[in-house]
Amino acid sequence: MILILGGTGEARELAARVPAISSLAGRVSSPRLPVGEVRVGGFGGVAGLASWLQDNDIHAVVDATHPFARQITANAFEACTQVGVPFLILRRPGFAAVEGWRWVDSVADAARDLPGSRVFLTTGRQDLAEFASCPQWFLARMVEPPEPPMPHRIEVLLSRGPFTVDGELSLMRSRSIDVLVTKDSGGSMTSAKLEAAQQLGIPVVIVRRPPLPPASTVATVDEAVSWLDTAGA
Structure with missing residues (x-):
């Protein structure tokens, strides 16, 4: 099973293409829900997420959260590193810069x-x-x-x-x-x-976007699907 840390359009698109549990932070009262299983709320920091990954036999985690959801990205990277679960960041490209911004x-x-x-x-x-x-x-x-x-x-x-x-x-x-x-x-x-x-x-x-942890990173859902295939998830 794959865990998708969601809340974005890319996360919903990925959930429609692979079997996964989608996790939403719960900060919006009426979020756009992805297909498949959905959990809402936090994990209790790095330790809580690490335990949850093991308890639910998660084979890979794709962080497809908002580019400014800095804390969950950092926590997910650390938790996956601790328990040896493959971790991928899916981030859409930023805006094309315009002179004068x-x-x-x-x-x-x-x-x-x-x-x-x-x-x-x-x-x-x-x-x-x-x-x-x-x-x-x-x-x-x-x-x-x-x-x-x-x-x-x-x-x-x-x-x-x-x-x-x-x-x-x-x-x-x-x-x-x-x-x-x-x-x-x-x-x-x-x-x-x-x-x-x-x-x-x-x-x-x-x-500007906050810096990302040193994890595998892709820009499109197609690339994320390919990475999951390679990771055997």
């Missing part, structure tokens, strides 16, 4: 010296606290309602992609957005905002 290493860095006065913020609800002391007005888009702390001047837009360029252009124009803050999540579901910002000449502040 301001790249930063963290959300905290993005909030520091933030340009503009009306910000379109798409880094996720867990990062709102980093912008709580910023004086700008924010349009914050996310899937689930946020909890404080958050910016004092904010409009929260609850929405789930995919998004279109026309839709993003209309949204940014209607709110007079003059800067976009986002993460290098990659993928087509959320790339439209970057094209819209480029068309409107709006500055982009983009957070």
Whole structure:
């Protein structure tokens, strides 16, 4: 049996192609569920995951979580190393860089010296606290309602992609957005905002992905399936 650490479109696609248990973090109340067996919730850190892998006779683990789910990736790599289970990271490519983007290493860095006065913020609800002391007005888009702390001047837009360029252009124009803050999540579901910002000449502040552990890494579901075949899973 294979364990897929999921929550992304790539994870759902992989689950439809191989027999697997898909694990979701449980941070979204109504997630898009993959086919097959699904478990929701954490494992209890490295030790808990290592025990779970052994108790459930898992033959391989594919980490297909969000590119910014740093902790679960680190825990999974360590747990698999401890118990000798093959481990693969499936990560979609990041966004193609555009000249003039301001790249930063963290959300905290993005909030520091933030340009503009009306910000379109798409880094996720867990990062709102980093912008709580910023004086700008924010349009914050996310899937689930946020909890404080958050910016004092904010409009929260609850929405789930995919998004279109026309839709993003209309949204940014209607709110007079003059800067976009986002993460290098990659993928087509959320790339439209970057094209819209480029068309409107709006500055982009983009957070770099965290570094990955020294594990086998692929960019596509086809490559992940091939790796599983080679690993004998």
